[in-house]
Amino acid sequence: MEQDKVLDVRNLHAVFRIDRKEYEVLHDISFSVHRNETVCVVGESGCGKSVTTLCVMGLLPKNGRITSGSISLNGTDLTGLSAKEVRKFRGKKMGMIFQEPMTALNPLLTVGYQLRENLMLHRGVDKKTASQMALDYLNKVGIANPEQRLKQFPFQLSGGLRQRVLIAMVLSAQPDLLIADEPTTALDVTIQKQVLSLLNHLKKEMSAGIMFITHDLGVVAEIADRIVVLYAGRKVEEGSAQQIFNNPQHPYTIGLMNAVPDVEKDDFVIQPIPGMFPNITEDSPGCRFNPRCAHVNECPLCVTAAPEMIEIEPGHFVACHLRNREAE
Numbered sequence: 001m002e003q004d005k006v007l008d009v010r011n012l013h014a015v016f017r018i019d020r021k022e023y024e025v026l027h028d029i030s031f032s033v034h035r036n037e038t039v040c041v042v043g044e045s046g047c048g049k050s051v052t053t054l055c056v057m058g059l060l061p062k063n064g065r066i067t068s069g070s071i072s073l074n075g076t077d078l079t080g081l082s083a084k085e086v087r088k089f090r091g092k093k094m095g096m097i098f099q100e101p102m103t104a105l106n107p108l109l110t111v112g113y114q115l116r117e118n119l120m121l122h123r124g125v126d127k128k129t130a131s132q133m134a135l136d137y138l139n140k141v142g143i144a145n146p147e148q149r150l151k152q153f154p155f156q157l158s159g160g161l162r163q164r165v166l167i168a169m170v171l172s173a174q175p176d177l178l179i180a181d182e183p184t185t186a187l188d189v190t191i192q193k194q195v196l197s198l199l200n201h202l203k204k205e206m207s208a209g210i211m212f213i214t215h216d217l218g219v220v221a222e223i224a225d226r227i228v229v230l231y232a233g234r235k236v237e238e239g240s241a242q243q244i245f246n247n248p249q250h251p252y253t254i255g256l257m258n259a260v261p262d263v264e265k266d267d268f269v270i271q272p273i274p275g276m277f278p279n280i281t282e283d284s285p286g287c288r289f290n291p292r293c294a295h296v297n298e299c300p301l302c303v304t305a306a307p308e309m310i311e312i313e314p315g316h317f318v319a320c321h322l323r324n325r326e327a328e
C-alpha cells in the first residue's frame with residue numbers, strides 16, 4: 001500500500017498576503033492519493049480546493065506561501081525543492097486538467113502538432129512514432145475520426161472534445177498523478193458523464209492516482225473512491241465514498257448531502273446550507289462551521305476550541321466536537 005502512495009499531503013498550512021497582512025487559507029490539510037484511486041476534494045466555493053491543487057502543483061500565486069507541512073510525490077517532498085526543480089518534477093509526474101481546456105491548449109497550433117510535440121518531449125520518441133502514438137491516444141480517449149481531428153485547431157472542436165484532447169495530451173506524458181480541477185463543470189450533463197467514465201476507465205488502465213476537485217456531489221458519486229471534505233480551509237471529514245455517502249458524520253457533510261438534488265424525485269429543490277461562508281480574513285475561535293451549525297448550542301466547546309480530527313471507524317475521520325464526545 002505504502003509504495004502505491006503517489007501523493008502524500010501532510011499538515012499543510014498556507015497563507016495569502018492581502019494588504020501587507022497574511023491570512024491563513026489552508027490549515028493543517030492532510031490526505032493522500034494512491035495508484036488506481038480517485039480522491040475527490042469537495043466543499044463549497046472558496047473553501048480552498050483550488051489553492052490545495054496549486055500548492056501541490058507548485059503554482060501558488062506570488063502573494064501565497066506554504067508556511068508548513070509537506071507535499072510528497074512518489075516519496076519526494078516538493079516543498080523542499082526549488083521552483084525550477086518542482087517544475088521539472090511536475091511536468092513529468094503530474095498531469096493537470098482544468099475547467100477550461102483552452103487555457104492549456106495553444107489556439108494557434110493543430111491538435112496533432114501539440115500532441116506530437118508533447119510525446120516527443122515526454123516520451124523521447126521520433127516524429128513518426130509520435131504521429132502514430134498521437135492517433136492511438138485520441139482513440140484511447142474515445143475521439144471518433146482521429147486522423148481528421150489531428151489536423152484541426154482547438155477552436156474547431158466542441159468543449160467536450162477539447163477536454164478529451166487535453167486528457168489525451170496529459171496522459172501521453174504518463175503521469176503518476178492526474179490533478180483535475182472541475183474538469184467537467186463547463187460541459188453539459190451527457191458529455192460530463194462520458195468524460196467521467198473515461199477518467200474511471202483510464203485510472204485503471206494507466207494505474208495513476210487522480211486528485212479530483214469538484215463542488216458537485218453528483219460528480220463525486222460517479223468517480224470518487226475516497227472523499228476529503230474541506231470547510232473554510234480545513235479538512236472536516238474524510239472517508240471512503242461509501243462511508244461519506246452512507247454515513248456522513250460532520251454536520252457540514254450532512255448539509256452537503258442534503259444539498260444534492262434528488263433526480264429520482266420530481267422536485268429538483270436543492271436545500272442550501274443556511275448561513276454564510278466565512279471569509280479568510282475573519283478569524284474566530286472554535287469550530288469554523290459553528291455559525292451555521294444547527295447543533296452549536298448542544299456543546300460549549302464548539303465556540304471555544306477547534307475540534308481535533310478523530311478516526312470514528314477504520315479510514316473514516318471527522319473533526320467535530322459532538323462526534324468526539326460521542327466517541328469518548
Ligand SMILES: Nc1ncnc2c1ncn2[C@@H]1O[C@H](COP(=O)(O)OP(=O)(O)OP(=O)(O)O)[C@@H](O)[C@H]1O
Nearest residue numbers: 016025044045046047048049050051052061215280
Ligand atoms: N491570489 C489570491 N489572493 C488572496 N486570496 C485568494 C487568492 N486566491 C484565492 N484566494 C482566497 O482563498 C480562498 C480559497 O480559494 P479557492 O480558489 O481555493 O476556492 P475553491 O474551493 O477552489 O472555490 P471554487 O469552488 O469557487 O473554485 C478563498 O477565500 C479565496 O478568496
Ligand SMILES: [Mg+2]
Nearest residue numbers: 049050051181
Ligand atoms: Mg476552485
